[in-house]
Amino acid sequence: MRKQNVFLVTGHTPAGKLEQRVVCAKDATSVHGYVRSAFPDFRLVGSVSLASLEETAGQIKAALSGGAQELPVYVDPRLQQR
DSSP, X not given: OOGGGEEEXXXXXXXXXXXXXXXXXXXXXXXXXXXHHHXXXXXXXXXXXXXXXXXXXXXXXXXXXXXXXXXXXXXOHHHHOX
């Protein structure tokens, strides 16, 4: 399975619980259609491909290591208090 075809899907269950599911589909448009048909009571919040997640993880690592920051890093001051 190609990374572009694997999606992390986030949504709300009928009970209101936020849940994530892994869905394999042709593209983002297909993911939305599949989720609506396979899980009719699941309110889709968003989805992201595995390829995009890996790219974002790389940007986070670069930002935290002080490299070229494509992503801003915000730190809760309470994290630094010990």
